[in-house]
Amino acid sequence: MDAFLKRDIYTFIRGKINSILFEENPDGVEIVDEDGYIVSCNKAQAHLLQYLPKEIIGHHITDFLTEQHKELFKQKFESLKEGKSIDFEIELVRKDGVSIYIWSKVNPIKGEDGHFIGAIIYNRDITSYKRRESALWGDLERYRAISDGANDLIQCIGPSRNFLYVNEKWRKTLGYSDEEIVHLKLDDVLSPESLPKCKEVLEKVRSGGTVTGVEIVFITRDGKEVFTEGSINGYFRDGKFIGTRGIFRDLTERKRMEREKAELQERLLHAQKMEAIGTLAGGIAHDFNNILMAIMGSTSLMLFSKNRNDPEYEYLKNIERMVKRGANLTKQLLGFARRGKYEVEPTDINELIEKTSQMFAETKKEITIHRKLTPDLPPIEANAGQIEQVLMNIFVNAWQAMPGGGEIYIETKKEKLGTVTSQVYGVRPGTYIRCSITDTGEGMDKETQKRIFEPFFSTKERGKGTGLGLAMAYGIIKNHGGAIEVESEKGAGATFHIYLPISERAISRERKRKKMLVGGSETILLVDDEQQVIDVQR
Ligand SMILES: Nc1ncnc2c1ncn2[C@@H]1O[C@H](COP(=O)(O)OP(=O)(O)OP(=O)(O)O)[C@@H](O)[C@H]1O
Ligand SMILES: [Mg+2]
CATH class of the missing domain: 3.30.565.10 (Histidine kinase-like ATPase, C-terminal domain)
Incomplete structure (x- = not known):
């Protein structure tokens, strides 16, 4: 970009800032161009870094970052070009070499043609808050060895609901890497139903209480539910609340087994019920079938000797139709009751x-x-x-x-x-x-x-x-x-x-020959447990 054009942009940006009361802002504010060079900064920003404003202007923004944060900032800066504002925590180095923690909020600035031409950055000093957190962290380091061997999920949460510490079991169960955990908030790993419950618990422990037996459902990185029961208490230093500790027992497997057992139990009860209905229905159907057979037989015999014009012919036919309907019903019931032998x-x-x-x-x-x-x-x-x-x-x-x-x-x-x-x-x-x-x-x-x-x-x-x-x-x-x-x-x-x-036998392709009915002079032995059925079959 030629020097003239760049100067024009600077003038344009300054024109915009002038309309904002930025000089008196208690947070540090700085304006950078599209490449990240500082165009302007307010008094608070200079004070933060212990430089004079003129010593800052013209430098690249990363010149004031600790070595390990330079790369992080470059990545964040690139993502600004998509037009969305971003915020993150970062470490700056003061003129005296001391590093300070900053919460930065960066808003992109667009030119008249809508192109990204720079950014406005608000910096808030959070060093003292971070120190409190790291004191907690120091203590936690001492317990790390013990808690990493534990079979429960252990977590320590800072006041802004970020994770200060999680143990090995927590990481493995929920599937997050160390880098990901740094950017996680408690809300990211809780089920929607557990969120309000957790907030309630946090309020209680803030005032010094311990909450036990609390049921929390975590959500793993790939979206699975983890059912836990645990206890949560507050962490205080010099009387000040600096975070919470929680220990949770994973009950997912137990819950699954209980659910499976209940389901099996229900199926068993259902099968028993079906069995009982089958016995009842089968018994009734069998007896009814015999009764119907007797009626059918008698009706058929009576029809045999009736002429079509006989006034009783239609009544008998009607009986026959109804009996057929009844027989059809009993046949279906017998099918359900698994009575009868079928050739397979x-x-x-x-x-x-x-x-x-x-x-x-x-x-x-x-x-x-x-x-x-x-x-x-x-x-x-x-x-x-x-x-x-x-x-x-x-x-x-x-x-x-x-x-x-x-x-x-x-x-x-x-x-x-x-x-x-x-x-x-x-x-x-x-x-x-x-x-x-x-x-x-x-x-x-x-x-x-x-x-x-x-x-x-x-x-x-x-x-x-x-x-x-x-x-x-x-x-x-x-x-x-x-x-x-x-x-x-x-x-x-x-x-x-x-x-x-499946059958162990092979399919026989041989068609069964149709059997012909041939009448003869044989004697037929009739066997049935119902006298009426025998009577009509004679
Ligand atoms: N494919 C299906 N879609 C929706 N509901 C179904 C379906 N199949 C069965 N049902 C439900 O199951 C019930 C029982 O079915 P079933 O075949 O035993 O009896 P039905 O169809 O009501 O009477 P029937 O078969 O003796 O004429 C039905 O009434 C219906 O409510
Ligand atoms: Mg049906």
Whole structure:
């Protein structure tokens, strides 16, 4: 920049300063040009450095800094050019060689064209305050060796809530380096909920109290929560408050274990409840089924001898229809109660999904199905018809949850369940095929999720749902030695995960020959525990 232009800028800057009452300011104030050369300074600044103003003007600002702070200042000065003001603590060297601590606030100055042309710096002497801090620091040094070996988080905080000391465990747990800790404030490492609590505690210890059993949640450098319980007390010198000491025990792992235990307990209770409902529902369904079979048989026999024009024909037909509906209900309940024997064979789950989802997609054009099926998966030990029913129930629910249409994503994957996860899902440890079905529907809240597998639990209006679809799916999957789980949020769709154990056998491609029904003169032995059922079957 040529000398003339520079002088113009100086004049411009001086013109600006003249409008500010800076001479009488108790803080040191200095003006520097864009390269950091001092253009002007007030009396307080000269007094701070014990020079005359004319001995300061024209020097570079870093000429008055301690060696180790020159570089720091240069970096800070560069960042000014982005137009934001900055503040920091720095050490200056007086004419007599004594170094003093300064809190500096630097505001950039922009020229008429908006370019950075210099800065105005306010300097406040904080030396005496710093000395008090370093006295505390000296004492702390003595305890450092002991506290670094401690298994608790130990911290000492200065009055401006900066960290004067933290021990090894604190650094490791929260993940900050020594350099970073220098610039940290207490507020940077606390969870938003712990902040007000901590401020309250600080007020108490300022007046000499000790606070114990305080629960504080710290936040690590990478944003994780650390649950602690600790005690905090004030640190005083000559009766003056100079900081706080806190010792905190990390309870995160304990909390996690407690939470896991509670979750497992809840799952166990849920499984027991489902088991009990299953026994009850199964018992009722079995008896009802027998009753219905007897009614059905009798009705059929009566219909046999009735002519279509008979006035009673329609009544009997009606009975038959109602009995069929009842039988359908009991069938679903029996499915949930895991009664009945199903033939299982090694089955290709991908093939089954392809077939069922295609069939479903053909009837529901407003739904788009996306499949991400891992190829060459080992077969599962399953009854294809039953698994198809499970898939269909889930698809229908998804469709009902997306009244305006939507997407269904189906994914299959091989997964190993270890001892812990398998215990959570209530299955044996081993290799499973996970089939996940996600919809983009209305989703459900946690309370609904807890109950969806119960028989007769439905949020649908009367006549739209009996609440047996997922109960049956649950029974079928459990019967296959698998697990079914739901993951959802209100308004954000739902995902059903089905785990099915893999089969040790290979899939037999041989088609079973259709058996023909051939009547003969055999004697048939009828066995049933209900006389009525036997009567009608005769
Ligand atoms: N994909 C889904 N999105 C949102 N809610 C669902 C979903 N699937 C199931 N639900 C909830 O779970 C409840 C129980 O489902 P379930 O299939 O057992 O019964 P239903 O669909 O109400 O009746 P049914 O299947 O017997 O006709 C539903 O009423 C609904 O509240
Ligand atoms: Mg349903």
